[in-house]
Amino acid sequence: MDTTEDKLPYLTPDKQAFVTEYLIDEDVQQAALRAGFYTNELEGTTGSQLMDDSDVARAIAIALAQRKTRVAMTQATVLHEMSLLAASSIDHYAVDDEGNVALTALAPTGAMRAIQSVKRKIITKYDPSTKVTTKEVNVEIKLWDKPTPLKIMGKQIGLFPDKVEHSGPGGGPIETVTRVERVVVDPKQESL
Secondary structure: OOOOHHHOOOOOHHHHHHHHHHHHHOOHHHHHHHOOOOOOOOOOOOHHHHHHOHHHHHHHHHHHHHHHHHHOOOHHHHHHHHHHHHOOOHHHEEEOOOOOEEEOOOOOOOHHHHEEEEEEEEEEEEEOOOOEEEEEEEEEEEEOOOHHHHHHHHHHOOOOOOOOOOOOHHHOOOOOOOOOOOOOOOHHHHOO
C-alpha cells in the first residue's frame, strides 16, 4: 500500500525551497522571492509559473494535507475556538476562597480557554494582639481579546465584505475617457 510519502514527486532543490517557503504563509509571490526566484515576469520564473508546475502543485497539496492531519484543525474547530473567545463573559467564572478559578453553570464547555491569565495574590496578616491570622485573596482574571475574533468571524459570515466601491465627485459615477485623439499640426500650414 502506498503512503503519502511514496507519492511525493521529485523536486529540484530550488522548487523544493519554493514549496517550503509557500507553506509559511501561502503567498505565491513572496514564496518565489524568498526561494530565490524573480517575481518579475520579464526577469525570470514567477510564483504563478511555479504553481502551474504539476509536481510543485502536487507537493504543496500533499504538504498541506499532511499539515492539516498533523494539527487536526478544521474550519469548524477554528470558528468554535473563536466563538469561545468572542462570547466569553466574566459571568462564566467563579473564584473560591483560595483564589482558584472555576466555571459557573452559565459557562459553555471550553470557556476556560478564553482566559488569557489569572493573577492571584494572597496576603496573610497576623495580629499579635489578638493572635488571629487573616488571609485576603485577590484574583485578577484577564480574558483574551474579543474584537479580533469578532472581526474574523464577521468576515466569515459576510458581515464585513472585502469589497470597495469607488464613486466620482459628489457620489456620482466615475468619469472615464473613452476616446483620445491626437492632432498633429504641420507648422508650415499654420503660417499660411
